[in-house]
Amino acid sequence: MRRFALELPALIKPRTTPGVMELLPRDQIAFQRMLDVIRRNYERFGFLPVETPVFELSEVLLTKTGGETERQVYFVQSTGALEQGGQPELALRFDLTVPLARYVAQHEHDLAFPFRRYQIQRVYRGERAQRGRFREFYQCDIDVIGKDALSVRHDAEMPAVIHAVFSELGVGDFTIQLNNRKLLRGFFEGLGIAEGERQALVLREIDKLDKRGAEAVRATLTGPDFQLADDVADRIMAFVQVRSTSHADALARLDALGTGNATLAEGVAELREVIELLKAQGVPETDYAVNFSIARGLDYYTGTVYETTLDDHPQIGSVCSGGRYENLASHYTKSKLPGVGISIGATRLFFQLREAGILSGAESSVDVMVGLMDEARLADSLDIARQLRGAGINAEVQMEGKKLARQFQYADKAGIRFVVLYGEDEAARNVVTVKDLRAKEQFEVARDDLAKTLRVEIEQQRAMGGV
Numbered sequence: 001m002r003r004f005a006l007e008l009p010a011l012i013k014p015r016t017t018p019g020v021m022e023l024l025p026r027d028q029i030a031f032q033r034m035l036d037v038i039r040r041n042y043e044r045f046g047f048l049p050v051e052t053p054v055f056e057l058s059e060v061l062l063t064k065t066g067g068e069t070e071r072q073v074y075f076v077q078s079t080g081a082l083e084q085g086g087q088p089e090l091a092l093r094f095d096l097t098v099p100l101a102r103y104v105a106q107h108e109h110d111l112a113f114p115f116r117r118y119q120i121q122r123v124y125r126g127e128r129a130q131r132g133r134f135r136e137f138y139q140c141d142i143d144v145i146g147k148d149a150l151s152v153r154h155d156a157e158m159p160a161v162i163h164a165v166f167s168e169l170g171v172g173d174f175t176i177q178l179n180n181r182k183l184l185r186g187f188f189e190g191l192g193i194a195e196g197e198r199q200a201l202v203l204r205e206i207d208k209l210d211k212r213g214a215e216a217v218r219a220t221l222t223g224p225d226f227q228l229a230d231d232v233a234d235r236i237m238a239f240v241q242v243r244s245t246s247h248a249d250a251l252a253r254l255d256a257l258g259t260g261n262a263t264l265a266e267g268v269a270e271l272r273e274v275i276e277l278l279k280a281q282g283v284p285e286t287d288y289a290v291n292f293s294i295a296r297g298l299d300y301y302t303g304t305v306y307e308t309t310l311d312d313h314p315q316i317g318s319v320c321s322g323g324r325y326e327n328l329a330s331h332y333t334k335s336k337l338p339g340v341g342i343s344i345g346a347t348r349l350f351f352q353l354r355e356a357g358i359l360s361g362a363e364s365s366v367d368v369m370v371g372l373m374d375e376a377r378l379a380d381s382l383d384i385a386r387q388l389r390g391a392g393i394n395a396e397v398q399m400e401g402k403k404l405a406r407q408f409q410y411a412d413k414a415g416i417r418f419v420v421l422y423g424e425d426e427a428a429r430n431v432v433t434v435k436d437l438r439a440k441e442q443f444e445v446a447r448d449d450l451a452k453t454l455r456v457e458i459e460q461q462r463a464m465g466g467v
Helices: 025-044 067-071 079-083 097-106 153-169 181-190 196-206 214-222 230-240 247-255 262-280 346-355 375-390 404-414 424-429 447-463
Strands: 055-057 090-092 115-124 136-145 174-180 288-290 304-310 320-325 339-345 368-370 395-397 418-421 431-436 441-446
Touching: 025 115, 025 136, 025 153, 025 346, 055 097, 097 115, 097 136, 136 153, 136 346, 153 174, 153 262, 153 304, 153 320, 153 339, 174 181, 174 262, 181 196, 181 262, 196 214, 196 230, 214 230, 247 262, 247 288, 262 288, 262 304, 339 346, 368 375, 368 404, 375 395, 375 424, 375 447, 404 418, 418 447, 424 431, 431 447, 441 447
Parallel strands: 174 288, 368 395, 368 418
Antiparallel strands: 055 090, 115 136, 136 339, 174 304, 304 320, 320 339, 418 431, 431 441
16 A cells, blocks of 8 residues: 655744844833833824825835935835736835825815824835844834924924933933034035035035044045045034033034024024023933034935934934924925924834843733632632723733643743732632742732732832833
């Protein structure tokens, strides 16, 4: 008799694609709590939630076309379109700004201006995957959009939000660095660098000062690509290395620039107003500084710009940035929609904070596990858990009768601090046994007092920063 071997399909190795962050539960809890802090502070300042689709029509998304943007876009195509040989009409969003522009233009007549929005969603970029750089990542944005005009006073609100967020995150000392692109452009005009594209090239170069160093930037400015005179390069380098040390020093640095040309004067006036309003909002002067090298990329930003750095971890770079722009939705509407906004790259930030040892995995979101000492007591375990949940305590029930040692082992590995036990002995005395896995101790408490007792323990834990 012939025997036929049953061929089993080969196992596929489980793996994630490069450039994504996938976390174990306790790290995921820590990440979600970071997002909660960001969301909570955005809402405290009166920003409203918005979500846009993960994909947009290609013609809507790629309004800028060309360059790096188009090379990093992920296109989306249905199987039906593939069969018909159609071109991709959809693309995954690569930031939250372009979708916001489309959103505001589309709903312009239904929104109240100034429109204050926050958005916390994933974006996608086809970047070369490397450590700390992601192809899928969360952005946490806020923007204030005006109709026809928007007061510079809104520019001063952004650093106040940044300060509230990072103060609550507890990541140590940080500095919100501020500048104004009009101030930079006016200064360059005074040096004879007035042509738009040439200004843009110089702006891009000085924005690299903290990464490349002063010598490298100066060498580039006097090199064949820029061909600036030595004295002009020296004046630029002296200018962009200005850093204020206090509120009064920031204002003095601005006063020292004088009036100059109209562009410089406008930039100085706007930055002065922002600095003065920061103090009025209670932002400590130790937490912000004027930095004349901050330019923030290309020509998107037109006025105030921000970058936030951690004082003890400068290698991380900017953890929150943004600025002012004059016409958000020019590709979609004839209306002028100026705005100001900031963005936190939450995925990259979390990864870097964890790598630096600033953040670690959180305790479980489950406060209590109700153990099962006896199959006959399952109904009691379920009732105890029900009472705990009613008191606002997250509880799970061990549904299978396992040895207590294995139940304790499970709770410890899952990061659950308290295990509640209710067996024959406890039932006879109407008490429960509570095992505190963190303190490595146990105690008894009346069954009716369990929720109240655990609530006190949990609140003490939270007050000490344990949750």
